[in-house]
Amino acid sequence: MTDSLITELLTEQHAYVLFVLLSSIGIYMMIATPNLVKKIIGLNMFQTGVFLFFVTTAYVVGGSSPVIPPDGSGGPFASPLPHVIVLTAIVVGVSLTAVGLALTIRLYNEYGTLRADALKEVIGDE
Amino acid sequence: MSDILLPLLVTIPIMLAAFPLLAGLKYERAGWPIAMVGSLVVTGLAALLTWEVYLEGQSTGDQIIHELGGFPAPRGIELVGDGLSALIALLIGVVSVAVLIYARESGPQGNAFYSGYLLLTGGLLGVAFTGDLFNLFVFLEIVGLVTYALIAADRSGKAAYGALKYLFLGTVGASLYLIGVGYAFVATGTLNMLDLQTALAEVGYTDPLVQAAFGFILVGFMLKIALFPLHTWQPDAYTYAPDSVSAYISALVSTTAAYALIRISFDVFTVEFFAANPLIADGVVLLASISIVVGSLLAVMQTEIKRIFAYSSVAQFGMIVAAIGITSETALFGAVIHLVGHGLMKAALFMAAGIMATAYGARTISQYGGLAKRAPFTSGAIAITGLALVGIPPSIGFVGKWFIALGAVEEGSWGLAVVIFVSTMLTLLYVARIIEKLYFDPPGDPHGAGHDDHGDGHDSAVDGHAVADGGHEPDATVEQTDGGSTETPVKPGDSPEQTAAVSGAVSREMLAVVVVLTLATVALFVSADQFAAMLEPVFGRFFQ
Numbered sequence: 001m002t003d004s005l006i007t008e009l010l011t012e013q014h015a016y017v018l019f020v021l022l023s024s025i026g027i028y029m030m031i032a033t034p035n036l037v038k039k040i041i042g043l044n045m046f047q048t049g050v051f052l053f054f055v056t057t058a059y060v061v062g063g064s065s066p067v068i069p070p071d072g073s074g075g076p077f078a079s080p081l082p083h084v085i086v087l088t089a090i091v092v093g094v095s096l097t098a099v100g101l102a103l104t105i106r107l108y109n110e111y112g113t114l115r116a117d118a119l120k121e122v123i124g125d126e
Numbered sequence: 127m128s129d130i131l132l133p134l135l136v137t138i139p140i141m142l143a144a145f146p147l148l149a150g151l152k153y154e155r156a157g158w159p160i161a162m163v164g165s166l167v168v169t170g171l172a173a174l175l176t177w178e179v180y181l182e183g184q185s186t187g188d189q190i191i192h193e194l195g196g197f198p199a200p201r202g203i204e205l206v207g208d209g210l211s212a213l214i215a216l217l218i219g220v221v222s223v224a225v226l227i228y229a230r231e232s233g234p235q236g237n238a239f240y241s242g243y244l245l246l247t248g249g250l251l252g253v254a255f256t257g258d259l260f261n262l263f264v265f266l267e268i269v270g271l272v273t274y275a276l277i278a279a280d281r282s283g284k285a286a287y288g289a290l291k292y293l294f295l296g297t298v299g300a301s302l303y304l305i306g307v308g309y310a311f312v313a314t315g316t317l318n319m320l321d322l323q324t325a326l327a328e329v330g331y332t333d334p335l336v337q338a339a340f341g342f343i344l345v346g347f348m349l350k351i352a353l354f355p356l357h358t359w360q361p362d363a364y365t366y367a368p369d370s371v372s373a374y375i376s377a378l379v380s381t382t383a384a385y386a387l388i389r390i391s392f393d394v395f396t397v398e399f400f401a402a403n404p405l406i407a408d409g410v411v412l413l414a415s416i417s418i419v420v421g422s423l424l425a426v427m428q429t430e431i432k433r434i435f436a437y438s439s440v441a442q443f444g445m446i447v448a449a450i451g452i453t454s455e456t457a458l459f460g461a462v463i464h465l466v467g468h469g470l471m472k473a474a475l476f477m478a479a480g481i482m483a484t485a486y487g488a489r490t491i492s493q494y495g496g497l498a499k500r501a502p503f504t505s506g507a508i509a510i511t512g513l514a515l516v517g518i519p520p521s522i523g524f525v526g527k528w529f530i531a532l533g534a535v536e537e538g539s540w541g542l543a544v545v546i547f548v549s550t551m552l553t554l555l556y557v558a559r560i561i562e563k564l565y566f567d568p569p570g571d572p573h574g575a576g577h578d579d580h581g582d583g584h585d586s587a588v589d590g591h592a593v594a595d596g597g598h599e600p601d602a603t604v605e606q607t608d609g610g611s612t613e614t615p616v617k618p619g620d621s622p623e624q625t626a627a628v629s630g631a632v633s634r635e636m637l638a639v640v641v642v643l644t645l646a647t648v649a650l651f652v653s654a655d656q657f658a659a660m661l662e663p664v665f666g667r668f669f670q
Contacts, residue, residue, distance in 0.1 A: 043298070
């Protein structure tokens with residue numbers, strides 16, 4: 001019973017497994033590494049996992065892109081809504097990365113380090 | 127006809143946000159007037175909306191709905207206005223005008239700041255009005271992005287550190303919320319809040335997918351609202367941000383996040399969801415209670431004024447979220463009042479703390495010794511709003527806490543009632559400490575660590591501040607040698623023409639704003655009936 005469940009999960013729903021893996025690795029990376037740039041990479045990975053989840057939910061077996069011809073034939077179509085959501089979320093993610101990197105550059109110019117633990121020490125002492 | 131107010135409220139500040147930068151190419155000081163026009167328009171429109179909702183709510187109880195771009199509801203995005211969102215919009219308008227008046231002198235200067243300011247106002251209003259879960263995510267991220275930028279607006283390294291920390295945690299919070307929205311979408315196939323309400327009921331509230339959706343949304347918002355143990359970004363962000371920005375974000379950013387959580391909990395998941403999942407409801411109350419107690423304890427342990435207020439926010443928002451968990455109409459009514467009241471009180475407190483810091487260089491409790499004689503208005507404002515925060519009548523702080531506690535007792539959650547009582551005592555402890563320092567501690571008192579070493583120790587300390595605030599220190603030094611015993615003419619704002627040129631000086635307007643906000647927190651004590659009239663149709667829908 002459990003075996004078949006795991007097999008099913010790995011063969012048919014591996015995209016969801018990948019979503020969980022990618023997100024967890026990303027968030028772990030963000031927490032564990034002291035390097036600010038790597039933290040930002042981890043954050044991006046976490047977000048990418050979430051995007052993957054949305055793209056997966058839109059998938060329809062044998063579905064084509066949802067451009068419906070004038071006579072209304074065709075189908076099945078993939079759901080377009082999650083794709084729109086992901087596009088928007090990617091834009092948001094890019095802006096966040098930009099702001100994060102800008103702040104990191106300023107911290108580096110000010111304190112000469114990219115290590116979060118060192119920064120904490122310096123700022124705590126002031 | 128009145129539904130056109132909703133898109134106007136959201137788009138006007140966002141469109142105006144481009145102009146400070148554009149006009150800044152030609153006129154160096156164009157930013158402030160443009161931001162002021164934007165904030166005043168927003169306040170006016172919000173007042174109009176509140177008035178219409180107030181009138182209409184009496185007669186029909188309907189919401190004001192605007193379909194963006196004319197696309198019909200389940201597929202298009204709606205903006206929804208009702209008593210609750212109108213109140214929040216009004217709060218946003220009032221606070222943005224107040225902080226803007228304050229920021230004119232205190233900075234941060236530069237047109238980019240005012241662009242960000244307008245963008246933040248628009249984003250907050252978007253959170254208040256949107257009727258679509260994914261649209262809410264977008265507005266939350268607009269708010270988040272601008273907040274990170276504004277916290278770092280004074281270009282100091284510390285502020286950048288606080289902002290980056292907030293960026294990491296805030297983004298994770300928003301992404302967790304997005305996962306929750308994704309689960310709800312998978313379960314129902316819709317993102318519209320009103321539509322989801324029926325769709326979720328059809329799927330069933332005990333469906334694991336629905337439960338997981340709420341779990342992710344809750345944790346995401348806990349990060350945004352800054353509840354213990356997910357609050358760690360907040361003290362750094364509030365402490366290291368420029369004073370005007372601290373006041374603005376402490377009053378509004380977490381507030382709108384808490385508002386959004388209330389909206390999603392009761393408009394999307396509804397009371398039946400909590401009734402069907404008592405474990406989730408109890409979990410919310412438990413987490414919030416821990417946040418109340420630990421936040422208060424941490425606040426008591428701090429010495430830096432802005433940090434005290436930051437940790438106090440952790441506790442106050444704990445109360446608001448607890449009111450969601452016990453799903454009592456009375457408690458939720460208190461939570462909404464507390465949301466508004468806390469916004470006003472924290473704005474006043476952070477601005478007052480900013481005045482103390484710019485005029486006297488006082489940023490810790492020990493440096494506050496005897497400042498009441500030199501800054502009577504600011505000290506009075508801190509004392510009164512501080513006591514309002516404790517919940518001493520007559521003040522809006524009392525009304526909010528009273529109804530939350532009353533709701534807790536009505537629902538029989540005595541634990542929560544005790545927690546609120548304990549936290550009130552702890553709040554009194556740290557507020558009393560500040561008041562005691564301000565009024566009953568002579569300057570240069572041995573307890574006043576920092577400038578205590580010997581007889582003329584505080585003279586040199588004042589000279590040190592003179593460099594920092596650069597405005598009216600010759601008089602200040604004279605006053606100080608008098609021992610501060612005479613009626614002191616040196617108040618912040620006494621010599622505006624002398625100080626106006628110096629950024630970091632205290633102007634008359636800054637003082638006036640703090641005093642007016644303080645009086646507002648007291649005056650709103652009598653407002654419970656108006657709040658009830660505004661919220662009755664909304665709560666009628668929540669608790670039908």
